[in-house]
Amino acid sequence: MMPAPLTCIPSSRPAGDGYRWSRHCATCPDRETCPIHDLLVENEVLKEEIRVSRESAEITATLVVRQFEETERILQRLQEANAQRQAVLDSATHMAIMATDNQGRIILFNKGAENLLGYRAEEVIGHLTPLAFHDLDELRRRAVVPTDATKDAPSGIDQLFQSVMQPDPPQREWTYRHKNGRAFPVILSVNPLREPDGMTNGFLFIATDITEKKRSETALRESERNYRLLISTIPNVVFKGYPDGSIDFFDDKVEATTGYPRDMFNRKQLKWTDLILPEDQAQARLTFIEALQGSRQYIREYRIRKRDGSIVWIQASSQILFDENGRIDFISGAFLDITMRKVAEAALHDSEEKYRSLFDSGPNPIFVLEPSDLRILDVNPAALETYGYTKAALIGRTFNELGEFETGDPIPNRTIAMDPAESCFINQKARHLKKDGTPFYIRVKVCPIKYRERPALILAATDITEAIEKDAQLFQASKMTTLGEMSAGIAHELTQPLNAIKIGNDYLKRKIEKGQAVTATDLERVASAVTDQVQRASEIINRLREFGRKSDFRKEPVQINTVVANVLKIIGQQLTLNNIVLECHLTDGLPTILANANRLEQVLFNLLTNARDAIGQLPKAIKESDARKIIIETFMEAQAVVCAVADTGSGIPDENRDKVFEPFFTTKEVGKGMGLGLAITYGIARDYGGQITVKSKVGRGTRFELRLPPADRENNGGR
Numbered sequence: 275m276m277p278a279p280l281t282c283i284p285s286s287r288p289a290g291d292g293y294r295w296s297r298h299c300a301t302c303p304d305r306e307t308c309p310i311h312d313l314l315v316e317n318e319v320l321k322e323e324i325r326v327s328r329e330s331a332e333i334t335a336t337l338v339v340r341q342f343e344e345t346e347r348i349l350q351r352l353q354e355a356n357a358q359r360q361a362v363l364d365s366a367t368h369m370a371i372m373a374t375d376n377q378g379r380i381i382l383f384n385k386g387a388e389n390l391l392g393y394r395a396e397e398v399i400g401h402l403t404p405l406a407f408h409d410l411d412e413l414r415r416r417a418v419v420p421t422d423a424t425k426d427a428p429s430g431i432d433q434l435f436q437s438v439m440q441p442d443p444p445q446r447e448w449t450y451r452h453k454n455g456r457a458f459p460v461i462l463s464v465n466p467l468r469e470p471d472g473m474t475n476g477f478l479f480i481a482t483d484i485t486e487k488k489r490s491e492t493a494l495r496e497s498e499r500n501y502r503l504l505i506s507t508i509p510n511v512v513f514k515g516y517p518d519g520s521i522d523f524f525d526d527k528v529e530a531t532t533g534y535p536r537d538m539f540n541r542k543q544l545k546w547t548d549l550i551l552p553e554d555q556a557q558a559r560l561t562f563i564e565a566l567q568g569s570r571q572y573i574r575e576y577r578i579r580k581r582d583g584s585i586v587w588i589q590a591s592s593q594i595l596f597d598e599n600g601r602i603d604f605i606s607g608a609f610l611d612i613t614m615r616k617v618a619e620a621a622l623h624d625s626e627e628k629y630r631s632l633f634d635s636g637p638n639p640i641f642v643l644e645p646s647d648l649r650i651l652d653v654n655p656a657a658l659e660t661y662g663y664t665k666a667a668l669i670g671r672t673f674n675e676l677g678e679f680e681t682g683d684p685i686p687n688r689t690i691a692m693d694p695a696e697s698c699f700i701n702q703k704a705r706h707l708k709k710d711g712t713p714f715y716i717r718v719k720v721c722p723i724k725y726r727e728r729p730a731l732i733l734a735a736t737d738i739t740e741a742i743e744k745d746a747q748l749f750q751a752s753k754m755t756t757l758g759e760m761s762a763g764i765a766h767e768l769t770q771p772l773n774a775i776k777i778g779n780d781y782l783k784r785k786i787e788k789g790q791a792v793t794a795t796d797l798e799r800v801a802s803a804v805t806d807q808v809q810r811a812s813e814i815i816n817r818l819r820e821f822g823r824k825s826d827f828r829k830e831p832v833q834i835n836t837v838v839a840n841v842l843k844i845i846g847q848q849l850t851l852n853n854i855v856l857e858c859h860l861t862d863g864l865p866t867i868l869a870n871a872n873r874l875e876q877v878l879f880n881l882l883t884n885a886r887d888a889i890g891q892l893p894k895a896i897k898e899s900d901a902r903k904i905i906i907e908t909f910m911e912a913q914a915v916v917c918a919v920a921d922t923g924s925g926i927p928d929e930n931r932d933k934v935f936e937p938f939f940t941t942k943e944v945g946k947g948m949g950l951g952l953a954i955t956y957g958i959a960r961d962y963g964g965q966i967t968v969k970s971k972v973g974r975g976t977r978f979e980l981r982l983p984p985a986d987r988e989n990n991g992g993r
Contacts, residue, residue, distance in 0.1 A: 367389055368386060369480060369481065370387035370390040370479070370481040371384040371386060371387060371479070371480050372387050372479040373467065373476055373477065374477050375476045376475050380399055380401060381400075381476065382399075382478075383398050383399055387481075390452075390481065390483055391407055391450065391452055407450050408449070408450065408451070409448075409449040412448065445461050447459055447462075448460055448461075448462045459483075459485060460481040460482060460484060461482045463479075463480040464479055464480075465478045510591075510610045511525070511528045511608060511610070512524045512525065513546075513606075513607060514605070514606055515592070515604060515605040515607070517602045517605075518545070520542045520545050521539050521545070521546040522540050523536045523540065528609075531609065531611050532549060532578065532580055532581060533580040533581030534581050550576055550577070551576070551577045551579060554576035554577050558574050558576045562574075565594060566594060570593060571594075572591075572594075573589065574589075574590055575587060575589050575612065576590075586611055586613045587612045587613045587615075588612065589610045589612045590607055591608055592606065592607030593605070593606050593607060633654050634654055634655060637656055638734055638735060638736050639654065639656050639661070639716075640654040640656065640657060640733070641673060641732070642725050642732055642733075643720075643731040643733055644731075645729055645730065647672055648672050648673040648674055649670060649671070649672050650668050650670065650673060652669070653665060653668050653669070657735070660714075660737065661676065661709060662708045662709035663709050667709075677704050677707055677716075678705060698719060698721040703738065704717075714737060714739040715737070716737055717735070717736045718733050718734065718736075719733070719734050719736075720732070771808065775803075775807050778800040779800075781796075781800060782796070782797075782800055829868045829869055829870060829962070830868070830870065830871070831866035831867070832868070832869045832871045832874060833866050834864060834867060834874070834908050834917050835860045835862075835864065836871075837874045838860060840871075841879055842856070842858075844879075845879065845882055845883070849904065852886060852890065853902055854889055855903045856903075856906070857903065857904070859905070859906070859907045859908075860907070860908045861908050861909045861910065864909075864910060864915055865910075865915060865984040865985065865986065866985045867915050867982045867983065868962065868963075868983075869982065876954070876955075876958070877954075877955045877980060878917070880952060880955045881978050881980075882904065882906075882919060884952070884976075884978075885904045885921035885976070886904070886921075888921050888924050888976060889902050889904070889921055889922065889923040889924075891923060891924040892923060904919065904920070904921050905920045911981075913984070914981040916980065916981050917979075917980045917982075918977060919977070920978075921977075922975040923976060924972070925971050925974055926968070926972070927972055931968060931970060934952050934968060935952050935953055935955075935956040935966075955980075959982070962982055962983075963982065963983050964980065964981050965980075965981050966978060966979065966981070967979050
């Protein structure tokens with residue numbers, strides 16, 4: 275059964291323009307008043323909305339998917355960007371990159387910052403630590419003080435932010451502090467981090483360590499300063515020259531050398547070649563050409579005419595420099611005014627001529643010696659005549675081969691090292707042999723000199739043979755006189771052992787005469803006594819022989835106490851016969867002295883006999899031991915060995931005290947003294963580098979002190 279066709283129910287609702295009519299409604303004859311017409315219209319609208327919603331949902335879903343995909347792509351790009359940013363930050367190990375929020379909390383701290391400052395990122399991220407990197411005094415200096423007195427000056431982090439926000443260049447030099455406290459300079463670039471609306475939400479700090487740069491700059495400045503200082507202080511005039519003869523100077527010293535201002539040369543108003551004397555130009559040019567063909571370095575000397583017309587000598591040390599094309603670029607070098615040197619050379623030449631004249635015409639032997647081994651380098655004619663050798667026979671030999679000095683090496687090492695004016699050395703005596711074997715004595719003076727541009731020694735010898743012979747004769751005569759004066763004491767010394775021998779022999783003789791048996795014990799006792807007394811007499815004779823022998827000049831280590839003991843063995847009995855009390859105070863362990871024992875014994879003999887004679891001049895009524903006493907002392911004082919002889923005799927008047935060491939001065943009666951004893955004593959003391967002094971008071975006595983240097987000081991250069 276077919277359904278009935280739909281029909282519109284009439285309705286009073288008017289149809290509007292926005293309704294859609296169904297196909298039924300379209301054919302409905304009464305659609306204006308159809309009761310279901312509105313429902314049909316709403317159904318149609320609803321279906322349309324559903325369709326539109328479905329389409330919208332599909333579009334929305336498509337958009338959401340696309341948005342999600344775009345978001346994924348953005349996140350991926352963000353991750354890539356972050357990775358790239360982190361890679362950049364991590365790779366920037368040579369610079370510190372830090373970021374803070376606007377409160378100063380660190381939010382970024384790269385590897386470069388860790389390397390530069392010594393902190394790890396986790397130590398500083400989230401902390402207000404930028405001030406730990408800065409010098410607080412520097413922050414305070416750079417902070418802007420508000421002009422309004424009511425406002426407080428910035429402090430802490432505000433000082434830093436205020437400093438970096440000033441309208442200064444983008445990069446400034448700051449001082450950073452490492453975690454260990456070390457301060458170092460950095461170049462700091464600071465930029466604000468801004469929101470899209472322009473608000474600042476933090477700061478980005480990029481710092482580069484410029485310690486090496488500063489060190490290099492300092493070294494460069496120091497080098498430049500030293501270069502300028504060198505140029506200004508050296509006497510040389512530094513220049514830069516050109517092939518056309520023009521020249522540039524680097525300081526004003528050229529004006530003192532030439533009289534012309536530096537600017538005249540630097541502005542090419544004057545060429546250096548214009549100053550060279552015409553007669554020197556050819557040689558100067560030849561030297562330049564030879565340098566071009568050789569090492570390109572040269573030193574030449576020539577004369578120039580100054581502005582005032584005077585002539586000066588110039589020494590130019592130069593180097594020729596070429597450009598990449600092989601052409602002369604410039605000549606670098608320095609001038610030096612050597613006029614004074616030339617004058618000195620002329621004077622030296624003149625001096626050498628005079629020296630050679632004096633050397634050849636000198637009356638005494640003169641030798642030039644090699645300092646190291648005293649090898650003979652040159653001799654004068656007087657030396658050849660004195661020694662009897664030819665010049666060829668002497669050159670190359672050592673001076674010590676000609677003889678021996680009294681103290682070994684005659685020339686201390688300090689002679690060579692010291693200033694010539696202070697290092698001349700005078701030796702006492704030397705015994706040399708001529709070519710034919712004839713001995714003779716010399717005294718030498720040695721001084722350092724320059725010989726053919728090298729150090730040498732010049733030795734002048736004086737023949738003192740005649741003086742030595744006379745001195746020896748005088749000294750021997752004095753000893754013989756002394757022995758003669760002691761004849762009574764010497765006879766007594768010898769009488770005692772002779773009497774002892776006689777007593778022993780008489781004892782044996784009586785035994786034999788009485789027919790008594792001479793036992794072995796008696797013979798042994800008498801023989802032993804005789805032997806002892808013969809030995810005693812022999813010792814006395816040997817001491818006299820040793821004392822009386824002629825002395826030589828050779829020095830040897832001598833113990834002063836031994837000299838005293840030897841002298842007392844001879845003169846002690848003499849003093850006893852004269853009722854003189856002898857006191858000895860000898861210090862043990864004294865150092866030896868470099869002398870001749872026989873000569874020192876003569877010195878002590880002279881002092882003791884003078885003391886004996888001074889006591890003998892006392893009135894005969896005085897017989898007390900305290901008034902007839904001689905005291906001998908030895909001791910060390912002021913780095914000298916001292917032997918003192920004091921007596922209680924008559925003393926020396928003040929007017930005679932300074933004359934006692936003069937030859938032939940005596941206060942004794944005629945025939946009782948020649949006045950040579952103390953003069954000889956004074957000479958011996960001086961020969962051994964010592965001295966003798968006297969203190970005296972009339973009626974109270976006299977004290978002589980002989981001071982001699984120890985042997986070790988004498989060997990080390992003491993005179």
